[in-house]
Amino acid sequence: MSKLRLLLCLALCSVTAFAQAADTRVELIPMPAQLTRADGSFSVNEQTPIVVPPGDAAALHAANYLVGLAEHSRGLSLQVRESPATGAAITLQRDASINNREGYTLDVTPKGIRIAARDDAGLFYGAVTLWQLLTPNGRRGEVSVPSLHIRDEPRFSWRGMMLDSSRHMQSVEEIEGLLDQMAAHKLNSFHWHLTDDQGWRIEIKRYPELTKIGAWRDGLNEQSDQSPQRYGGFYTQDQIRHIVAYAAERQITVVPEIDLPGHAQAAVASYPELGVTGKRPPVSPDWGVNPYLYNVDDPTLRFVENVLDEVMDLFPSTYIHLGGDEAVKDQWQASSAIQAKMRALGVKDENALQSWFMGQLGTYLNQHGRRLLGWDEILEGGLPASATVMSWRGSKGAIDAARQGHDVVLSAAPDLYFDNVQSDRDDELSGRLPPISLAKVYGLEAVPKELNAAQAKHVLGLQANVWTEHLPTISHVQHALFPRLDAVAEAAWSPVAKRNWSNFLSRLPAQFVRYGQQNINVADSAFAPVFELDRNAALASGKARVTLTNQAKYGALHYTLDGSTPGLNSPLYSKPLDVTMPGVLKVATFAADGSALSASRQRALDTDSLLGRNSGELVNCPGSDFTLRLQPMPDATSQAPAYNVNIFDACRLYRQARLDGVASISVQAARLPRNYALAHEAKLVKSHPASTPHGELLVHQGNCDGPLLTTLPLPGDGSRDFTLEGPLLPRQGVHDLCLIFTAPTNGPLYAIDKVTLIPGQVAKAAKP
Template sequence: MRVRAALFSVLFSFSCLAFAGGSELPLIPLPSKVDQHQGQLLVGPGTTLRVAPSDTAGLRVAHAFSDMLARMGGPSLPVVEGLATPERAAAGASIIVIRLDANARVTSSEGYVLDVSPGEARIVARDESGLYYGAVTLWQLLTANQKGSTFAAPAVHIEDWPQFAWRGLMIDSARHKQSVEEIERILDQMALHKLNTLHWHLTDDQGWRIEIKRYPELTRIGAWRTPPDAGKNGELARYGGYYTQDQIRAVVAYAQARHITIVPELDMPGHAQAAVASYPQFGVTGERPTVSADWGINPYLYNADDNTLHFLQNVLDEVMALFPSRYIHLGGDEAIKDQWNASPAVQAKMRAFGLKNAEQLQSWFMGRLGQYLHDHGRHLIGWDEILEGGVPGDAAVMSWRGTSGVEKAIHAGHDVVVAPDPYLYLDYVQSSRDDETAGRLPVRSLQSVYTFRVAPKGLPPQQAQRILGAQANVWTEHMPSDAHLQHAIFPRLDAVAEIVWTPAGEQNWQSFLTRLSGQLDRYRRQDIHYADSAFAVNIDVSRQQALATGTTTVTLSNQVGGETIRYTVDGTSPDANSPIYKAPFTVKLPTRVRAVTMTNAGQALSQPRERVIDDESLRSVAGNELSACPTPNVDEMRAQPTPDATSMAPVYTINNFDSCRLSNAIPLDGVRSIDVGLARLPRNVALAHDATLIVQRKAATPHGEMELRADRCDGPAFATVPLPDPASSPSTFALKASVPPMHGTHAICVLTTASPHDPYYGVARLQLHTAGTASAKGSP
């Protein structure tokens, strides 16, 4: 009776709660079909999970569901073998039935039917994966409305199934290695988003991360690299590590329990420098390179002789023993053929096999290994370069160079996974804000991910069936830590989950935003450090107006629009009682504007942002606000001070091809000097043949110069200051440049003269000084 009384007490308190978004159920991805009804289900300490006797699949899912709720602070629900009778359900304690039924009315594999009513929830599916995803949906409904250890879910009927079989995420562990616990944390979130494929990138030029017992040098040597400037400024002398085979088995089992298949990737024939550093006899030249500390495209290839193929087949034997996946990913991307073209032995082999060029040799190479996988009951999958010259008919293609490879692969008779750069590459930054962390540019916002469509428009249905699905890719050159990884993945993973699960016709951006607020709350409760870039408030003012009049108009905005922005101008932190921003407003200098995006119910969707508006700040420009100068080649990234720095800030925006950066127009009346904060960064990006595109500016002094130009980057310099000696100066410093009398507003171009072998110079900040103002002290 005490359980029943407690439940009625909680029922009364829950009856006052509105589910997130009103009519929008707090579910991501959105189910295929939903009907809502009156009433709700309460789940608490008196609830039992029930499965049919001998239903082992249902039993596993029931225990998994109980664990899901317990992790969110709920009770560990007992699991009972034996379906409840109507009399038991009416006695007061709710039940959840999880039942495998070969005749369940579901549309496809992994589909399920969920019925929630007062007192009972039922999940029915034809396969265990369907049961699991039904449990995830119920978990999302319940955890959106929780008080202590009691949860509430609205009465609903849901019929749901995925649109694509391959719903994936690629994690690059070669550039920066994650711990086993961090990988398992990602797997947990993938499962709760109904994603079922982890593509695990384990080898590259910068590291070999998988233990191969027959070839121990792969991890003794190949798993470790020496970073640029190793040992300076407190850096580690070596970076690296690897996963033992026992660790990999444990991760594979962890994934399988969450209905996730792990597809391993060993890159070949290019991106092989770590392997060649370990066993130079399997490279082309026979020379032993170091494990690369440079991102980008390195020149080292595997040899194409029988000994090398035998070596790779032996490696694949151990890989197949660890990973039961149908597909094994063999890379095939970005293999520049210089070493093959320069090798007499390789050229002789090509002539012997009647191969006309190195692209056909790569096809032959990949075909041999693809056949080896086929002979062992597996299938090759590779990046879309494997199409150049042809690959085995049962190979699948992962299209990454835009979307053109999708139709090309289909027309060649191959199944395809859609994973295009830049659309689904989560290593791109999420905003252009100064406080955004490291990553590639341009911006790939939450909305840009959500609005991507997996199947190309106009593709005939019969051809569209060749699309296995899609995945997001997380390359980790700029993600040394778990904090970086979480910031890059979440909440963009929610957008990915919806575009691969929910029918395209049901996908709706505004609906998604409404439902996302509940998901962000779940992230906070699970200690997932998601990026709030989509909701972060931009605080914009007119520099010219403010400096001229002492007042300025403030405009507030965010990426998503339509959400409530609350703000203060009195130095306090904004909350649910602060004014709602409706239109630009005017403030007097000096002032401090703080703003935050909130739901209508007062839940914060971002951290508060602030802007101090005074004379000094108005004459200051953050380096990350500068843009690339007009130039034929732009390849921008936000780089950290060192390649393996684990802090989220500072970061510096650079163009790999040109050191030139350009500000917006700034009032220069009365400005007498400019302090320029600079950071010297390792130039550790291998550009291969594109290195010839780097703009070179001849230096007039031993270590080069910083030049400032007005309006045009190709105009004369109005200030030139020598750069200090890298060997005897700190990596961050400030240079003072005198400014001749100038009037009006002008853009400022900042560039450095240097060779392609010199460090990058990132701009931290420009601080303008008028007559009588003091220069900034110290480093930026």
């Protein structure tokens, strides 16, 4: 159990009533379109019936869903009955005057609660809203719901989340859990990424090799870098039908993605005749952009159409996503057969050929009552009139598509790419940098300002993407999603005028308690304490002046200096702290209702700690801002350790090192697999030639071409983790240190876990 999860569970027993002000202090996410408070309240207990119209199956389903939620999170056992509405009860009714199919009204008076909607979706969302009203805190049993009137409907019709199951799979039960969370956030589009270079995850009965071969890759063993470890699996058609039905019961449409013409290596590994070269590659163990494409022969088109027949049989969604992204055209350019096909078709270049290929499949989908959806690269050579664009390379694709009359879903990187970490903290889980904060996601606007009113109508909505190269387990996925998914939900559902960052933050404590009840690994990155201090001044004076804050600038920071875990009775931070060294400062963040917003973090304040830098505290050397936060193995199931690594340049900077009295350096390091397919970006990888058989770590003063302070040879025993130690040439004052790994770029990556400068008697002749 994570530290935050433990604190959340403890908080359930200690939450106090939160004063409710005006109409904005109702603990709802996303915020309804209209909400008006009134005097009074209605108490819901186990004697309160839920009443639905006789014979209304959808109302009965919504009522039973509410029963399950209330039982799990509030301990309330509510009963449903089919009868006309009478007396003090929760009633679900139809109202033909509500125009939006997902819209509803919810009224709470001292006499009862009424949910009304025209369509099934509205009744369901009304029930979800009522569940949140029943869970404003972590208490159990009877609850008093304030009187109010809600009239609600979504801003956008597409409110999505994409899950990549190709790089790393999730179990059916884990996907069900994510669908439950989507429903709780009123998200309605589950984009399921099922095929890629690293694995084919959907059973196609006509082509069994797709899962016999394409669903499995050889990686590296957790225990030994030398022994291959088979990774993979797939979803049977029965499992897929179950997931589609499970989602439909929660008003969620599952949109499958079969990626083409690129990201095809698993398919070509299964059936080499689909590729350009005719040779069988392995299913890729490498992340990134692999070179394998489908060819454009008629048999390949028939193959894809046959696959789509089974896909359409499994997924009733209007949209079928066909990818279209990152199709590196090298193989097409080098193929005489492909070039001959281009001449026969009269297309001018490979982008136009991709457009033709996608157009054939788009027409096929149209003939079956479906529509093509693709990443914004499908714009590059033109696309069918009925195609919808998912804009991921910023908002430009959305702007271009809408101006051309195409519907569009905003799914822009990096703001909506949740494999980007949530903060630059050194205890973050694996993922990409730069961090995408909760505030940044909340501030996202789906409709680009460059569009006029008519063009803006083509924006269907927005979607968060969870790519899983660096998120190997469901715990990683949850940590990446929550609470940023709350921000997405509000951006997708609530009117612009209802969105307010401060108010949103005030509603998150109740949501964190709900997450704790559901055993969700929610990230506390936005609220985790940040320790700010001048390390060198502390080293010189023996006293550390520490300023405490957090990313969201929200919550009460309580601290201790006696080694105990901070609680509500611990001192409240209000101004910078002066701590006499050595000491240990522990801090946690709490909401105004007393619930925990972050787990406790600690900062050791002593010479050894202040002379050290952890992986996340080092920065890239000049020339490249690319950073990944990696675990030791690509398919690791643990959450730590994780290292910040630039795969283009094995060089890190230790900023502002105080070198007075420093005699030597200790570097805890790790070897990581170099499993990255970089395509045309491979030329950007910087080589640092080695002087010894296995390479070395060079430590330079200042710039990376500054004086060489020491050379630390790398071990040749193949160990994954190792420590390098050696003397430094004596230096005075404060300087940057540049740490460069020299080793062949076709070998492993090298990562730094921690660098520590060690005081002592300075060596007179530390030879580099």
